[in-house]
Amino acid sequence: MRRSDHPAHHRRKPEPTRMTSIPPGRPAWVDLFTSDPAAAAGFYAPLFGWAVAEATGEPPTGRLVFHQQGRPVAGAGPTDDGQPAWTPYLATENVDTACELATATGGRLRSGPVEVSDSRRSAVLTDPAGASFGVWQSLGLSGAEVFDVPGALTWAELTTREPDRAKEFYGAVFGWTADDQPMDAITYTTWQRDGQQVAGMMPMVGEEWGDLPSHWMVYFAVTDTDAVADEAQRLGGSVSVPPTDLPRGRFAVLTDPQGAFFSILGPVPAPA
Structure with a gap:
């Protein structure tokens, strides 16, 4: 993987951010889709100092939530295609509209939309080149609470x-x-x-x-x-x-x- 000349440094240096709401179009959340969420938690928890909790308000699918400084920052769940990957979710005011726009512009719906009461409505898509990303509509949880x-x-x-x-x-x-x-x-x-x-x-x-x-x-x-x-x-x-x-x-x-x-x-x- 080529990264030796990686230009992420061109963006402005960020300040620590606590989020109560996330504007549309910004990254709101990240999920790890993996073959073994529990084993992955055993790797990331000591690596980043994350606390691990089972996701609440959802079907018992083995989903986990990672917390930093007592606030949710990421999640993990089983992969549906056998390929482990981190996937960012982008904030939107309406998931269904975003999915319609995405599929009309060459994207593909992979899963969802799904709704978790008092939390969010979300879906996972791929763009025209096949890169996976999610869309996230807050129903109470704006996304990660610290960046x-x-x-x-x-x-x-x-x-x-x-x-x-x-x-x-x-x-x-x-x-x-x-x-x-x-x-x-x-x-x-x-x-x-x-x-x-x-x-x-x-x-x-x-x-x-x-x-x-x-x-x-x-x-x-x-x-x-x-x-x-x-x-x-x-x-x-x-x-x-x-x-x-x-x-x-x-x-x-x-x-x-x-x-x-x-x-x-x-x-x-x-x-x-």
Whole structure:
């Protein structure tokens, strides 16, 4: 997986955020779809300091909720296609309308919509290039309640083989505009809505991507990238891209024991 020249550092440095409501078009939640939610919890809980609880108000499907600082930040549940993956959910005012727009613009509905009383209405889709994402309509739970602190989501990025088509699709469904930033042989895109950065897009250019399909990458904030990468290996995970310094921070791409990959992003260590 090519990440050595990763440009996530182009976005503005975030401030720790507690959310009581999440504007439409912004990442609201992340779910891990995995072959073994309980085993995955045994990896992520010590890695990020997450507390683990069974999801309430839902059918007994083995879904879990991860908490940081006593607040929900992510979830986990069984995968429906055998492929473990982290999936971001984007906030919307109406899930059904978002699904209609997505399918009319070349996307595909994978599951849902489903409703959890006093929580949310949500669905999982794929964009025209096959990258999976969710849509989230608050019915009481706006989504994750904390962002940009260690162990919480800090960035989401579409990595795609069809960037031009993605601009049309996400613009139509979420009202995003594309801020393109030339960088060497590629153009990195920062998605914006209402003048605010909401996510990024990396085009999959070159043979080094191999047969990796288009996908969404999620980034979790950490205080020490190297220490978390080492701990991930001790817990049975692996390092897909080793810790690397960027102007924005120090990042790495990790893979959990079930095969789901994700990124971590922390500060660049001070010179010794």
